Amino acid sequence: MTASRVARLRVRIPLLRPKRPRPTGPPRVAGSLLRLSLALAIGYGALAAGLVHWQVLEASRLTNDPLNPLVLAAARNAPRGSIFDSTGKVLAHNVGGSGEPLREYPYFVAAPVVGYRSTIFGTAGLENTYDAQLTGLVSLRPGDELLRKFRDQPYNPSDLMTSLDVELQRVGVDLLGDQRGAVVAIEPTTGRVLALVSSPTFNPNRIVDPQNGRRYVADLREREDSPLLNRSTQGLYVPGSVFKIVTAIAGLGSGAIAATTKFEDQPEEYETGFLVQGFRIRDFPRRVQLDHPLNFYEATEVSSNIWFAHAGLETGPDALSDYASRLGFGLRIPFELPTSPSQVTGGDGPLSGFRDEVELANAAYGQGEVLVTPLQMALVASTVANDGLLMRPKLVDELRATDGSVTTLGPSGWSQVISPFDAQIISDAMQLAVEGPFGRDLAGSAKVPGIPTAGKSGTAELGGDAAPHSWFIGFAPADAPQIAVAVIVEGGGAGAQRAVPMAGDLMTHYLTGN
């Protein structure tokens, strides 16, 4: 064969090929090659798409997968960032130079937030959420991912600067003592979480102990008071009267009620009870303001179930559900720790989930099927304190990488739940509930000396002979809030007995240092 005899064939795009009379005989091989190339191109395109899928779109998820042994192996050998509180106190760090470093937690009171990192049990808390950043395997900034390849140290572990105030946290733990319950404190204007107490809690130093960790964890798991459960974000409680603030937000926000709204039958209903479809709603016995229909301020101050049942019915199931979901009810609140969704209703009834008006009326003052997490109720108080703007709760302010780069995680608004005007009305009512002449009986002990304080106590009836949960939500200073709190003591009796003074001590400590 010589070159001259070879017919030089070229693959051409069919559309551009001039029409020629169809040659007889089988089609030329060269023509089929174009279509074969197309098929191959599709196949190789799918492979390229596969690469992009795993190495770009899914890369972060795969790298953070807790089962990923490469992550575990790298984490064992690589240094790990420390965790600090907002005043610079070390909450978690590595100790021991030779061999595999051990994790130490100087403040075990921070356990529900910081969690632990154990070679046996994996990670929990912030140690889990920020595992990849603490080990330096990934950074929150995509640009760093690219730059990292060119550094001599491929891992760039970050320290976590948290918003936690470990002294406030300790006060919360001490106040709860051996009682079961939870405390959440938030900075209303930013959503920074200042304290997150769950009682009883565990000692992370004993979990990470290589010798006795297994036995300790086995004991913790067997205990009936579940110390491993983070009550502040995952415990679901009947809220009682503290939920009236949610009803007020929904009623005022939707325009169904106003600050001056009165229900004319109310004075006599104090004697007879408010009859909703055969169910009788009663107020707690009180000595005051029995002679006239209450307005919103008075009803909040004396915590009238009947007024709020009326208000809930006026507001209606749709608006109540709607405003509750704006506050975060019904979803796992996006947060750096696992959260349970709070609920306004069991959810299977025809009235936006409510079975009937009885359930709606009961829900309006925090009974019915309402179940809340302490974090959710702290967000309710925080929303009122922050002119109706709900901030996203957050724990980590800053990531400080070993290479000196700092990533700031600034505050971000979540939703404007109600107008600042309506928020001011509720704030005033809550201040009356703490400081007013009649409110003082119920929640006066939450008052921060010398500082205007707003709040709402609650006594959550559980039915049967069980002692009610003692609740308080509130904030201070009422005119320029710096701290919003939610306190619950399981089976603590009436709000005034346990939760209210604790919240007062907590806010006082934070604002005055005493």
Next chain:
Amino acid sequence: MTAAARALYAVGIRPHFRWRELGLLVVVSAALVAGWASLSSFRAGELALGEAGLLVSYLALAFAIHVAFVITGRRMDQILFPTATMLAGISLLLMQRLPQDLVEQSIAGRDLTLAPLQLVWIASGFVILAALAIFVRSDGWLRRYKYTWAAAGIGLLLLVFLFGEVTGGARLTLRIGPLAGQPSELLKVILVVFLAGYLAENRALLSASSTRIGRLQLPPLPYMLPMLAMWGIALAIVIVQRDLGAALLYFLVFLALLYVATRRASYVVLGLVMFVAGGAVLYGLFPHVQDRINIWIDPFSDPQGAGYQIIRAMYAYGRGGILGTGLGAGLPQVGNVPSIPAIHTDFVFAALAEEMGMLGGLALLGLYALIAQRGFRIAATAADDFRALLATGLTLVVVIQAAIICGGNLRVVPLTGITLPLISYGGSSILVNGAVIGLLLALSDRGVEPPPPGTRPNVVRRLGRRARGLGGRVEEALS
């Protein structure tokens, strides 16, 4: 004509310079040296080239082959060989990077580990490549004895059926004395040779007349027999050898060649329907087929068992990201255990994608696409149908095989154990794929340049002509 050139011609050497190939080889060498330096520097903690002996030997061989091409004056494709050099060079780099104790074998009294062994295979493969590219001047020995080749292939298959050793759940390895190999690699070349001969001969009949069943146009029934036989062989390989990858490769190459020869989409559709039907039956009958499909769909259903390998590969992709961890900075082993089983053979693509990242993976796919482009170009400019089909088929066995294993690694298709051509560790694979590239190069030769007046014919060419004459006589005697 200079005096020097005349002197060369006088001793039978008629050089044809290959500047583009030389330029590309320089680029490839630079890339490989950079890769080697990157790996050595990472390990040493400072700029270093480490034990560069392996790489230097490899590059020396590649340039020697280039010089041989030049001296023998062959006018072949100039891009294919540098592409193969890059692929095999990446292979050497990866084998040098992976834990050396993955493979240990004694050759000629010396105990070798992973990277030196792979260099032995690559060097052998390149010698075969060069020998085929330089000395194959006629395709008669392939064209005329297609049924002999087919018989040899079936014989090889039967030998594996009867005497094959089981490795990794599949009956793949044939051992004759001290030599062990995987005949399925060789079989793919034999298959292409047979199909090219058969289809070139019967192309007109296959594409013209047809049997109609309803709206479906089928080939004339007698000519469907090879198609059915091919289908049966593929199924038999799955059943007896449990070698899903090879069966898939053979069948896809067969369908693609059938289409190229006839341009009848109905054959492809029919073939795919038969394939899916066969696959469905096999799925029902054989647990190992079920496993493959189930693991493909949800590897996390059995993360510590059947899904282990693919899950580990996915983690490696995640670690790699866009640019990769860098050579040496990945984690192909945890402690003394390889993080992905078969990381040097079936999952070498995952090792590459971890350390060289998405860009490295895309570049590798691009190299195979380049082979496809060169191969199809050779086919499109071939002198006749047989050569065109042969070039197409040889190209396809490389690029489809690469696609099958990369797709399996990437969970684009179910995983089937098969090597990544010119990259995976393994003698049989490297030798056969070297031979495939060598044949493609030989097919791309545009013939010797006409001799300048007054010189003697090229010695090599004379030898080739003599050999061809001998072959022709033997052939006549047989027929």
